[in-house]
Amino acid sequence: xxxxxxxxxxxxxxxxxxxxxxxxxxxxxxxxxxxxxxxxxxxxxxxxxxxxxxxxxxxxxxxxxxxxxxxxxxxxxxxxxxxxxxxxxxxxxxxxxxxxxxxxxxxxxxxxxxxxxxxxxxxxxxxxxxxxxxxxxxxxxxxxxxxxxxxxxxxxxxxxxxxxxxxxxxxxxxxxxxxxxxxxxxxxxxxxxxxxxxxxxxxxxxxxxxxxxxxxxxxxxxxxxxxxxxxxxxxxxxxxxxxxxxxxxxxxxxxxxxxxxxxxxxxxxxxxxxxxxxxxxxxxxxxxxxxxxxxxxxxxxxxxxxxxxxxxxxxxxxxxxxxxxxxxxxxxxxxxxxxxxxxxxxxxxxxxxxxxxxxxxxxxxxxxxxxxxxxxxxxxxxxxxxxxxxxxxxxxxxxxxxxxxxxxxxxxxxxxxxxxxxxxxxxxxxxxxxxxxxxxxxxxxxxxxxxxxxxxxxxxxxxxxxxxxxxxxxxxxxxxxxxxxxxxxxxxx
Amino acid sequence: xxxxxxxxxxxxxxxxxxxxxxxxxxxxxxxxxxxxxxxxxxxxxxxxxxxxxxxxxxxxxxxxxxxxxxxxxxxxxxxxxxxxxxxxxxxxxxxxxxxxxxxxxxxxxxxxxxxxxxxxxxxxxxxxxxxxxxxxxxxxxxxxxxxxxxxxxxxxxxxxxxxxxxxxxxxx
Numbered sequence: 174x175x176x177x178x179x180x181x182x183x184x185x186x187x188x189x190x191x192x193x194x195x196x197x198x199x200x201x202x203x204x205x206x207x208x209x210x211x212x213x214x215x216x217x218x219x220x221x222x223x224x225x226x227x228x229x230x231x232x233x234x235x236x237x238x239x240x241x242x243x244x245x246x247x248x249x250x251x252x253x254x255x256x257x258x259x260x261x262x263x264x265x266x267x268x269x270x271x272x273x274x275x276x277x278x279x280x281x282x283x284x285x286x287x288x289x290x291x292x293x294x295x296x297x298x299x300x301x302x303x304x305x306x307x308x309x310x311x312x313x314x315x316x317x318x319x320x321x322x323x324x325x326x327x328x329x330x331x332x333x334x335x336x337x338x339x340x341x342x343x344x345x346x347x348x349x350x351x352x353x354x355x356x357x358x359x360x361x362x363x364x365x366x367x368x369x370x371x372x373x374x375x376x377x378x379x380x381x382x383x384x385x386x387x388x389x390x391x392x393x394x395x396x397x398x399x400x401x402x403x404x405x406x407x408x409x410x411x412x413x414x415x416x417x418x419x420x421x422x423x424x425x426x427x428x429x430x431x432x433x434x435x436x437x438x439x440x441x442x443x444x445x446x447x448x449x450x451x452x453x454x455x456x457x458x459x460x461x462x463x464x465x466x467x468x469x470x471x472x473x474x475x476x477x478x479x480x481x482x483x484x485x486x487x488x489x490x491x492x493x494x495x496x497x498x499x500x501x502x503x504x505x506x507x508x509x510x511x512x513x514x515x516x517x518x519x520x521x522x523x524x525x526x527x528x529x530x531x532x533x534x535x536x537x538x539x540x541x542x543x544x545x546x547x548x549x550x551x552x553x554x555x556x557x558x559x560x561x562x563x564x565x566x567x568x569x570x571x572x573x574x575x576x577x578x579x580x581x582x583x584x585x586x587x588x589x590x591x592x593x594x595x596x597x598x599x600x601x602x603x604x605x606x607x608x609x610x611x612x613x614x615x616x617x618x619x620x621x622x623x624x625x626x627x628x629x630x631x632x633x634x635x636x637x638x639x640x641x642x643x644x645x646x647x648x649x650x651x652x653x654x655x656x657x658x659x660x661x662x663x664x665x666x
Numbered sequence: 667x668x669x670x671x672x673x674x675x676x677x678x679x680x681x682x683x684x685x686x687x688x689x690x691x692x693x694x695x696x697x698x699x700x701x702x703x704x705x706x707x708x709x710x711x712x713x714x715x716x717x718x719x720x721x722x723x724x725x726x727x728x729x730x731x732x733x734x735x736x737x738x739x740x741x742x743x744x745x746x747x748x749x750x751x752x753x754x755x756x757x758x759x760x761x762x763x764x765x766x767x768x769x770x771x772x773x774x775x776x777x778x779x780x781x782x783x784x785x786x787x788x789x790x791x792x793x794x795x796x797x798x799x800x801x802x803x804x805x806x807x808x809x810x811x812x813x814x815x816x817x818x819x820x821x822x823x824x825x826x827x828x829x830x831x832x833x834x835x836x837x838x
Contacts (some may be wrong), residue, residue: 391770
């Protein structure tokens with residue numbers, strides 16, 4: 174493995190892939206820093222561009238964007254009190270008070286260094302955990318895969334913001350959208366409602382661009398509140414390395430929390446940073462300072478949200494289960510290049526697996542250097558007028574979606590799903606379960622039917638296999654956990 | 667503490683539950699109408715659609731039974747404190763927020779329709795869309811007119827050069 178990883182670094186550090194990592198990371202930071210724009214939108218929007226590229230180049234570009242967008246949100250969280258992405262929400266609690274008291278540069282530098290540490294720890298987890306997990310996943314049959322998909326759907330439903338009912342609804346609707354077209358087992362046409370264009374189903378890219386990019390851009394058109402803005406006067410380093418290293422317990426703990434939460438399907442940086450921040454506060458000797466500009470708060474939040482990136486890639490490359498919403502788009506990128514994420518990827522295309530690993534590391538280093546060196550210029554990004562940016566990005570959505578299949582039908586699908594995304598946001602239905610349901614439905618259906626055909630329709634066969642039974646037990650536990658929690662709290666005096 | 671759920675919110679929940687239940691029925695009937703293929707083994711193309719229609723029906727029932735789909739924005743009002751905002755004012759506020767996104771969505775629809783029906787070349791339509799959308803979002807002023815015009819021309823040029831020259835895509 175070490176040899177392949179080193180060879181992969183050699184590939185990544187060639188001119189084109191390295192330039193794409195730098196470009197992707199810078200774009201990610203820029204988008205992350207502009208409130209209202211987010212990483213999922215950027216990655217979805219960039220997907221059509223990567224269609225004709227070598228798969229490794231596409232991965233470098235998209236992974237760079239992923240890392241950059243999670244990190245860039247720190248800037249607006251600190252200077253505007255608006256989290257650039259949901260994963261920077263907890264950062265605002267302490268970074269903004271620090272900035273208000275004239276320590277904006279210090280808050281930003283703490284966040285940048287913590288983001289780097291989080292990224293590195295999760296990279297180590299990715300390198301160490303992925304190969305054994307992939308070997309384990311090789312023993313999976315249709316029963317295990319179907320049960321695993323159920324666990325993923327239940328987890329995302331239970332851990333999404335808002336009610337579990339809404340998240341489940343979102344997941345079911347996402348699976349529903351994946352049904353039209355040719356049945357994956359018998360190639361029977363279904364639910365096409367007489368439209369020949371529907372025989373191919375809804376294009377993955379059109380759905381993703383619609384749900385993430387178009388809906389977000391339309392939402393950004395709403396009149397914005399006026400926020401307090403803090404100007405960054407100095408970009409000089411104000412955090413001593415010895416002082417920063419003194420936070421090693423908080424750094425390590427938050428990175429581990431972020432990585433493990435990242436591994437859970439569909440749960441991104443926002444949950445990671447909330448859990449890490451809450452843990453840091455409850456274990457801190459200075460818990461009264463949290464929310465008033467505590468360095469520990471900024472460190473916990475930023476370390477954890479960047480650590481979710483590496484964690485989320487683990488289930489994606491080892492089992493084909495997306496660890497976060499951006500991973501859904503990365504799966505789409507692999508699918509566009511005729512690659513199927515899962516345990517076999519280690520045998521069939523090891524350069525892709527190790528490409529993910531090495532590009533994640535390089536993107537983290539690039540993020541650190543770019544953000545430390547260019548923080549003063551990056552802080553100006555918040556002045557970009559959205560009135561001209563939003564229409565330009567919408568044109569990119571239309572042209573990019575059309576370009577993949579040269580079909581106007583895909584553009585209409587994108588537009589329709591943009592409105593669906595907007596409607597979901599209005600009704601407070603989370604979008605994460607929707608796209609994860611959409612991407613996992615074909616896997617669930619294929620494996621469910623293969624299992625039932627092989628066992629002559631015996632549903633009990635799912636409980637007769639230990640791994641599958643274990644997954645089903647976990648899925649049921651997660652599904653009924655709110656009910657169990659309620660019963661438990663009622664029984665306690 | 668008094669749970670004060672707005673009438674508007676309750677009606678939205680009911681409407682959503684009704685739409686979901688109707689969708690579940692349509693889905694079941696459509697799945698039932700799928701002819702069995704020659705490979706059919708009892709778990710045909712309609713199997714998952716039927717399972718999902720059952721799930722949708724159950725979820726619509728849960729929403730009707732009171733699991734709110736939409737958290738009321740002013741759900742909790744203190745006994746001594748503020749009363750919930752009247753629904754009329756809430757609707758006005760929602761309309762004020764939603765007006766511009768909806769206008770932009772309509773404009774985007776017109777832009778796509780103009781390309782689809784070949785009423786305009788796509789690059790002309792893209793430039794016009796950006797110009798009008800820029801004015802819609804920034805408001806009409808001399809500065810916004812100049813900026814919108816410049817941005818629309820430059821971005822259209824850049825996007826079209828990138829896609830047609832670099833990625834060799836033939837655009838409508």
